[in-house]
Amino acid sequence: MIRRVYEQAHKSAFLSEIVVATDDDRIYDEVLSFGGHAVMTSPDHHNGTERCAEAMTKVDGSPDVVINIQGDEPFIHPQQIDRLAALFQQADCQLGTLVKECHDMTLLERPSIIKATVDRHFRALYFSRSVIPFLRNQDSSPVFYKHIGIYGYRSDILREIVQLPPSPLELAESLEQLRWLENGYRIHTAVTEHESIAIDVQEDLDKVRQML
Numbered sequence: 001m002i003r004r005v006y007e008q009a010h011k012s013a014f015l016s017e018i019v020v021a022t023d024d025d026r027i028y029d030e031v032l033s034f035g036g037h038a039v040m041t042s043p044d045h046h047n048g049t050e051r052c053a054e055a056m057t058k059v060d061g062s063p064d065v066v067i068n069i070q071g072d073e074p075f076i077h078p079q080q081i082d083r084l085a086a087l088f089q090q091a092d093c094q095l096g097t098l099v100k101e102c103h104d105m106t107l108l109e110r111p112s113i114i115k116a117t118v119d120r121h122f123r124a125l126y127f128s129r130s131v132i133p134f135l136r137n138q139d140s141s142p143v144f145y146k147h148i149g150i151y152g153y154r155s156d157i158l159r160e161i162v163q164l165p166p167s168p169l170e171l172a173e174s175l176e177q178l179r180w181l182e183n184g185y186r187i188h189t190a191v192t193e194h195e196s197i198a199i200d201v202q203e204d205l206d207k208v209r210q211m212l
Helices: 002-009 025-033 048-056 078-089 155-161 168-173 177-182 202-211
Strands: 020-022 038-040 065-068 095-101 115-118 124-128 145-154 187-191
Touching (some): 025 038, 065 078, 065 155, 078 095, 124 177, 168 177, 177 187
Antiparallel strands (some): 095 145
């Protein structure tokens, strides 16, 4: 799985270097076995953002932008990576992520599906495990977005946000990106048409094997 994600990332038109950041010797050895680049990081990180910040200090040079691709998404599409990376062509883009339109209310009602609202410039307003916006006026027709968990950070912003303490909204929803919004950082979003399939439990793995 990690090799597939690595090879998909290599198809991106934007990325200049692909590095697997891990705290597991098995993953590290696997990446080296197929000629990939990996770095060992602390097992004490609370999230991928903190792991990216440490990994950034262990690669040659100083990257302008870091893209955080989850190693458990074997169907990550290179176009998704490129859509995210392209956001940083805007000088005011500090942080970036992806959203996808969702028309299935049953899916939206699941707390495990993270929802997002954006402004007219596609900057994030809020992320939630609840359905947002709430439809009090049934005659309205807002666009519902689900969040796709891939992030981009300008390197200086990445160094700043990992120093921030957990925020009230983050603790309430268990969503780290709310910490950034509460502290006044801007999160730009891009819309993707590609689905994201993360493998978190055995059931997920079984479904992916059937797809393959």
